[in-house]
Amino acid sequence: MSRDFTPKIIYFMCGWCGTGGSETASAYHLCYPENVLPFRVNCTGSLSSVHVLRAFIEGADGVIISGCHPGDCHYEDGNFRARRRVATVKSILDSLGLGEERIWFRYIAHGEGKRYVDTAAEFNDYIKKLGPNPLKERNDT
Amino acid sequence: MKGSILPFEKDLEKSILAFLKTGLDKECFEAVLIPHKIPSDDNYAYLLIKDKTLLQGASPLPPVIPVQGAKAVSALTRWGPSKKKILAVMHPCEIRATVELSKLRQASLDNLVFLSFDCPGVMPLSGYVKNPGEGDPAYQDARQKWESAKMRPVCQTCSEFGAPASDLHIGLLGAEEGNAFLFPASLEGKRIMDKLGLETSASSDGWEREVEKLKKAREEKRRGAHQSLQTRVEGPDKLLETFSSCINCHNCMRVCPVCYCRQCYFDSDAFKLPPENFLARAQKKGSLRLPADTLLFHLGRMSHMILSCVSCGTCEDACPMGIPVAQVFSLVAENAQRLFNYVPGRSKEEPLPAAVYREEELCEMEKPYLETYARTGERDASASENK
Numbered sequence: 015m016s017r018d019f020t021p022k023i024i025y026f027m028c029g030w031c032g033t034g035g036s037e038t039a040s041a042y043h044l045c046y047p048e049n050v051l052p053f054r055v056n057c058t059g060s061l062s063s064v065h066v067l068r069a070f071i072e073g074a075d076g077v078i079i080s081g082c083h084p085g086d087c088h089y090e091d092g093n094f095r096a097r098r099r100v101a102t103v104k105s106i107l108d109s110l111g112l113g114e115e116r117i118w119f120r121y122i123a124h125g126e127g128k129r130y131v132d133t134a135a136e137f138n139d140y141i142k143k144l145g146p147n148p149l150k151e152r153n154d155t
Numbered sequence: 156m157k158g159s160i161l162p163f164e165k166d167l168e169k170s171i172l173a174f175l176k177t178g179l180d181k182e183c184f185e186a187v188l189i190p191h192k193i194p195s196d197d198n199y200a201y202l203l204i205k206d207k208t209l210l211q212g213a214s215p216l217p218p219v220i221p222v223q224g225a226k227a228v229s230a231l232t233r234w235g236p237s238k239k240k241i242l243a244v245m246h247p248c249e250i251r252a253t254v255e256l257s258k259l260r261q262a263s264l265d266n267l268v269f270l271s272f273d274c275p276g277v278m279p280l281s282g283y284v285k286n287p288g289e290g291d292p293a294y295q296d297a298r299q300k301w302e303s304a305k306m307r308p309v310c311q312t313c314s315e316f317g318a319p320a321s322d323l324h325i326g327l328l329g330a331e332e333g334n335a336f337l338f339p340a341s342l343e344g345k346r347i348m349d350k351l352g353l354e355t356s357a358s359s360d361g362w363e364r365e366v367e368k369l370k371k372a373r374e375e376k377r378r379g380a381h382q383s384l385q386t387r388v389e390g391p392d393k394l395l396e397t398f399s400s401c402i403n404c405h406n407c408m409r410v411c412p413v414c415y416c417r418q419c420y421f422d423s424d425a426f427k428l429p430p431e432n433f434l435a436r437a438q439k440k441g442s443l444r445l446p447a448d449t450l451l452f453h454l455g456r457m458s459h460m461i462l463s464c465v466s467c468g469t470c471e472d473a474c475p476m477g478i479p480v481a482q483v484f485s486l487v488a489e490n491a492q493r494l495f496n497y498v499p500g501r502s503k504e505e506p507l508p509a510a511v512y513r514e515e516e517l518c519e520m521e522k523p524y525l526e527t528y529a530r531t532g533e534r535d536a537s538a539s540e541n542k
Contacts, residue, residue, distance in 0.1 A: 019495065031452075033533070063458035064451070064455040067455055067477060068448075071448075071451050072451075072456070073436075075249060084514060087515075091512060093516065094510055095509070097517050097520050098440050098508060098517065100464065100520055101494055101507075101520050102491055104520070106457050106487050107383075109486055109491070110388065110454075110483075111389035111390040111394070112390075112394065119522065120521055121521060123177075129524060131368065132524070133524070134170050136525070149393045149450075150393065150439075151440060152395060152440070153437075153442045153443050153444055154395055154442040154444040154449070155395065155444075155448070155449065155450040
């Protein structure tokens with residue numbers, strides 16, 4: 015692992031709690047690593063598995079998905095459905111040895127700006143330790 | 156379970172056809188959907204037979220799956236349920252795929268009666284078509300021994316060869332020479348057998364024992380096959396090597412019974428991208444293979460249909476490049492379906508895993524928030540703030 019490896023991280027977050035968390039973080043002037051790219055979706059339940067896979071195959075070193083806490087979903091059950099979808103994607107990547115550990119799922123509430131920033135920083139450090147995603151160097155994906 | 160003994164007249168196929176003919180005569184069902192040899196004599200196709208004299212050319216036990224039966228049923232009932240009763244003779248995996256399609260509202264099971272049989276597996280389609288004269292004896296041999304390296308790899312490790320969610324089932328395992336075991340697997344099946352005056356008093360214990368035994372052996376074999384496959388495809392390098400001969404024909408998707416979408420996402424405008432996108436990717440990687448997104452197609456297709464994958468092997472039959480698609484999908488499907496304790500086609504009532512959820516499940520999916528980390532994070536955040 016080279017010392018100056020800056021991972022590219024895609025942070026999918028739902029439009030209600032996840033982005034709410036980032037708003038709270040900004041209100042408190044909390045910082046998170048600049049290489050974490052936020053990507054807002056309406057609800058994690060509406061996040062297609064292909065978007066996660068596309069990010070994962072085409073250059074992201076890691077992907078985090080944040081939705082509302084269980085019971086908090088604006089659409090009642092989007093986060094539960096997302097959890098099943100994330101579990102399926104992780105299971106596919108695990109069966110084929112593509113590094114399912116590079117995908118994280120963590121609930122973040124609107125008021126949890128601190129938790130949002132910590133998650134981004136923690137994941138960033140974690141991926142730095144893991145090194146670059148081998149798929150992103152391949153030209154034949 | 157109780158059933159009746161179906162004695163052979165000349166061979167098993169003939170006596171199944173005689174049974175179907177009586178069924179049509181006594182109006183237990185109005186039509187039969189059954190594989191039939193095509194005129195060129197080297198393959199089979201599904202026929203919806205109304206005229207019972209045409210039944211004699213049909214093949215209830217074809218040595219190949221030319222078109223997945225679920226596709227035939229879907230073509231028949233996509234518009235709506237049939238008003239007349241239709242009996243479909245299909246392999247267990249085809250019936251299971253049909254059940255999955257009905258859950259996806261692409262087929263209707265109303266007024267549809269399934270007749271299944273203990274499936275010895277089928278042969279690779281392209282190999283059979285090249286030389287049917289050699290394939291037929293090999294298939295007969297597999298039906299005797301229940302173990303043949305000439306059957307398709309996924310068939311050799313299939314443990315769902317017995318009665319699926321069908322109505323009538325023909326048990327071949329553990330039956331005496333010249334006999335088969337016909338039993339009702341649903342109330343509808345029982346009604347048909349009663350109407351035909353077939354006794355359902357013979358015990359199926361012998362059949363069940365044999366099925367259990369073979370199931371165990373097959374499961375064991377599948378574990379071994381998956382392990383050896385994993386050593387060949389696991390990891391980015393090996394996986395990309397496996398799929399490197401893919402010519403992007405998307406045949407695997409087109410023949411897949413569960414891939415029903417009229418417009419596949421991977422053929423859609425979402426994959427029409429400006430040249431700049433490809434140039435940027437080529438810049439980053441040094442070069443880019445075109446058409447791009449081969450791995451994304453296979454993994455994305457997996458993420459869409461893997462929970463309903465019945466491992467019927469039709470995708471592998473259709474692959475012109477001989478990529479072990481079905482084996483890879485079977486490996487992934489087993490792990491993904493175990494996660495939800497779901498067996499596709501096992502029951503008509505069980506909902507699709509993607510359609511339901513439980514509040515208390517998959518808790519290990521969420522990464523626990525570490526308080527110790529929270530403190531470091533605070534320090535980092537305040538440090539960067541002070542800059």
